[in-house]
Amino acid sequence: MSLAPRAVLVHRTTEYEALLARHGTHGQAAFFLSSRGRGIDDVRERHERNRRSLAEVAAAVPLQWRQARVERADLDRFLFGPEDVVVVVGQDGLVANVAKYLDGQPVIGIDTDPGRNAGVLVRHRASDARALLAAVDRTGADELTMVEAVTDDTQRLLALNEIYLGPPGHQTARYTLTVEDPEPATEPQASSGVLVGTGTGATGWLRSLWQQSSSPLPLPVPTDARLAWFVREAWPSPTTGTTRVEGVLSAGQSLRLTVESDRLVAFGDGMESDALELTWGQTVRVGVARTALRLVG
Incomplete structure (x- = not known):
């Protein structure tokens, strides 16, 4: 029964x-x-x-x-x-x-x-x-795309708007960023973090970065199985680059960060109290989530 x-x-x-x-x-x-x-x-x-x-x-x-x-x-x-x-x-x-x-x-x-x-x-x-x-x-219900982050030790984080990866104090972190698209393209970076967001999140924090950078990228709409990502304040140096600072991820594609700082965090939708803790050498992949939010019309 x-x-x-x-x-x-x-x-x-x-x-x-x-x-x-x-x-x-x-x-x-x-x-x-x-x-x-x-x-x-x-x-x-x-x-x-x-x-x-x-x-x-x-x-x-x-x-x-x-x-x-x-x-x-x-x-x-x-x-x-x-x-x-x-x-x-x-x-x-x-x-x-x-x-x-x-x-x-x-x-x-x-x-x-x-x-x-x-x-x-x-x-x-x-x-x-x-x-x-x-x-x-x-x-009828709209299937709103979500974003997920999965670490190399199987921790998983879901968000409806966006996931932030970076230093907890929003200062500067070191990491290697790899865009798996489908051929990996890698760049060591130093920045104040990376934001990966959905079409639902494209009206908030994600849009502010998009406008600030005068990006030509087409932002997704809530039901698109696509994500947009932006690197915040990337810093050029002899060992870090700034050529890969924005992009779009379709279903099956991912953005990979390998931590090269003592501590990074990943949190979703502004909920810093519910964050994944990442330490030196750990890897986290971010992409379109397997599940969507079913929002009744």
């Missing part, structure tokens, strides 16, 4: 809740904000909208389904099952935060603050949740 579907509601602590946790009471939080030229009313109103949306989505889950909730800070300790339907209640960035922990489960993005969020990944309102959950098997 198969398990009933489980709706997993993903949310994050609101700014108002964080203020109360830090300052103890509403009055003390209000005083703290007022001393910095801010009012608390708007912060509390956004909190209330978020809580109302979460309650409305929870009430929309079919009665025969199971239900669970997980806060963003606990995602790395939560076990998602193959029968789960993931409902992200919050901002676009929360979808990226949860994507790395999934393996093909459908994701419904609920915008709790329309007009304030871009709504690229949280495409729906809380009032849509009942109909979306009831028809999730029949509703």
Whole structure:
């Protein structure tokens, strides 16, 4: 007998809740904000909208389904099952935060603050949740390409927007970069890191590097099985080069870095607290991930 579907509601602590946790009471939080030229009313109103949306989505889950909730800070300790339907209640960035922990489960993005969020990944309102959950098997989903990094000791990191590889302090690191395309092309480099991103990430950090370098590369769109990569602030020297600083990777191609510094990190979607640690001599390959994010249209 198969398990009933489980709706997993993903949310994050609101700014108002964080203020109360830090300052103890509403009055003390209000005083703290007022001393910095801010009012608390708007912060509390956004909190209330978020809580109302979460309650409305929870009430929309079919009665025969199971239900669970997980806060963003606990995602790395939560076990998602193959029968789960993931409902992200919050901002676009929360979808990226949860994507790395999934393996093909459908994701419904609920915008709790329309007009304030871009709504690229949280495409729906809380009032849509009942109909979306009831028809999730029949509703089309976009397969959004993800990026993955795999180290020579089999550690694996997934991201929806981009993966950064470089020094933890964003200063200068030494490494050898190899583009496997399909004939390997290798160059020793010193830079402040390498960014490899998807079409979903091409609206953020990746695009800023693309614009800064006046790159002619065509950036991918979210459903393209392609990645774009850029080297940040490559430094020319007698032993390091700057000729291979950008490119595009198709499915099956990869970018390989061999570490020549004491310590490098690889993290995805800005989550520095959940990074791979790389030491001298280690190798990491970055390419199109085997899995994609199924985002319900």
